[in-house]
């Protein structure tokens with residue numbers, strides 16, 4: 001997010017997935033995390049070194065020490081590859097998620113039916129409390145489905 005850490009991917013990303021495991025949720029604060037997998041030798045890191053947190057004995061989760069952005073996931077059983085967050089890419093839309101992982105732990109309201117049944121705000125929601133994520137200007141671009 002802050003730009004202190006940059007990376008370049010040379011190989012072909014594979015296994016693009018939404019992970020719904022509790023550990024990814026806790027690490028990111030989000031309902032699920034979208035990852036792609038790449039061979040470790042095909043990533044070049046630039047800038048500051050990332051910090052890692054062992055979320056379990058076999059797992060290292062990498063994040064930016066400056067802004068806290070969630071960056072990587074490495075499991076000891078797959079030493080030659082690393083998962084990177086799709087949304088840490090400059091252009092996240094170039095990768096299309098292929099499946100859901102750890103669906104057994106997904107939040108009950110994270111389903112295609114529930115998601116598409118909700119009203120859509122193109123930007124931040126305005127007008128009702130709490131406003132901690134509201135944008136400074138009122139917007140009139142809310143639309144319904």
Ligand SMILES: [Zn+2]
Pocket residue numbers: 019020021022023024025102
């Ligand atoms: Zn996960």
Ligand SMILES: [Zn+2]
Pocket residue numbers: 001002003004005064065066067068069
């Ligand atoms: Zn950062």
